[in-house]
Amino acid sequence: MSLSRSQKIELELFEAEVNRHKPADFLQFSANYFNKRLEQQRLFAKRQESVAESKGVVLFPQVSEQESSAAADLSKNDVQEEQGDDLADVTFKSPFVGQDPHSTSSSQKGSGQGIFKGGFNVGQEASHRAGSPMGPRSNDDSGDDNKNNQSQFKRHTGNYKSLPTNFNAERRTSVSAETFQPGSLDNWTPPYYVEKTPEQLDRLFKAVGGNFLFNKLDTDSKKLIINALEEKRVDKGTEIIKQGDEGDFFYVVEKGTVDFFVNHHKVNTSNAGSSFGELALMYNSPRASTVIAQTECVLWALDRLTFRKILLGSSFQKRLMYDELLKNMPILQSLTTYDRAKLADALDTEYYEPGQEIVREGDVGENFYLIEYGECDISKKGQGVINHLNAHDYFGEIALLNDLPRQATVTATKRTKVATLGKSGFQRLLGPAVEVLKLNDPTGKSRGLAAA
Ligand SMILES: Nc1ncnc2c1ncn2[C@@H]1O[C@@H]2COP(=O)(O)O[C@H]2[C@H]1O
Ligand SMILES: Nc1ncnc2c1ncn2[C@@H]1O[C@@H]2COP(=O)(O)O[C@H]2[C@H]1O
Secondary structure, eight states: OOOOHHHHHHHHHHHHHHHHHOOSSHHHHHHHHHHHHHHHHHHHHHHHHHHHHHTTOOOSOOOOHHHHHHHHHHHIIIIIHHHOHHHHHHSOOOSOGGGOTTOTTTTTOOOOOSTTOSSSOTTOOOOOOOOOTTSSOOSGGGHHHHHHTHHHHTTTHHHHTTSOTTTTTTOOOOGGGOOOOTTOOTTOOOSSOOOOOHHHHHHHHHHHHTOHHHHTSOHHHHHHHHHHOEEEEEOTTOEEEOTTSOOOEEEEEEESOEEEEETTEEEEEEOTTOEEOOHHHHHTOOOSSEEEESSOEEEEEEEHHHIIIIIIHHTTHHHHHHHHHHHHOGGGTTOOHHHHHHHHHHOEEEEEOTTOEEEOTTSBOOEEEEEEEOOEEEEETTTEEEEEEOTTOEEOHHHHHHTOBOSSEEEESSOEEEEEEEHHHHHHHOTTHHHHHHHHOTTSTTGGGSOO
């Protein structure tokens, strides 16, 4: 049997913890770790479900019967036999109570409602996270909630507070360990869950609900993202990201303004509703800029794995799709990763069959074209074919640069795939490449426009 993706991720997380702690007693460490992990997961799931329900959101889809009965067998054999039947009565209750042999509801002891009825205090508000702004995730939230849940955890709570609640907070994921398959979430869960108060959930829905990045997601993906997002409040002047660092989080700005600096020069500013920090996570590259809070900011941070797993394949799909093409276009060599990413966002794809005209001499020019594959002839009335284009060539720039009608006809001679860039994107997004286009203009019409 091969491991599922979520199981592999659990093992990755565990390995990272072992490497971090280098325990002398490996088995004891492992036992503590997985007990703790299970506690966290169950407790989190229960709280979030009840908070989300109050907002009319269903966070956790039901597991398949097969999976839950397998889990039930596993826990019956492994937990009850090793730790005693009575332990199973008060701890580690499956959230899927109906099928869980350890559930108080299945043994008629539970009094709660909904799928999380049973061994947890449904509806209790999660404690508020109180960590330092950009520091590691706080361990404080084991406090009140644990007191509230003491009766449920009495067999465990001896160690509960001393164990780090957010053990993987500082974890940096090795790129090679990441699995990325757009659209296939299976039973994957975010590497950690971040509890939220009702007030936070309310703001979160407002902050990300209308954000174009999240609009594209299906319901299950949205739930996973909401699970994983963590609120970070930063003071004015805080360095949120440092140029050159490894990427760990992607950020959405709920409130405030951030400035971006490349080699100490301010290059950009973003406000509420915007997001940043995606480039290093997408391309596995160092941070492309330093990001500093211009004002006090409220941010929502998404961990690298969840970002790659969920957002990358949907919201940033175009960037992935056009990455190879843009990297291989000689004309675009002067663009930075950031420029290329923005350009990719604005591109569309068109296909042409042999013999089809892509642009016609004399027409109004609306698009600029990059050839991904295929071949085209360029012809002019009275002159016939004057040029031939291949993959990674471009055309359609003269009309846009000079506000002129098309200077020639471009016809596909093989099946051709082009990326098209509209006029406004052409003017905004090509950056330094525009100067090269002007200098290369075969008609010479744009050369007068080129910077001296
Ligand atoms: N002009 C810019 N150049 C580079 N990064 C920028 C720029 N403007 C905004 N950014 C953001 O700054 C972030 C720094 O971290 P990343 O490289 O992960 O992702 C980067 C972009 O999201
Ligand atoms: N000698 C040429 N004269 C005109 N257009 C050319 C020539 N060589 C290549 N082209 C391309 O053909 C395109 C036709 O549309 P545009 O005039 O917008 O931009 C033109 C150039 O990209």
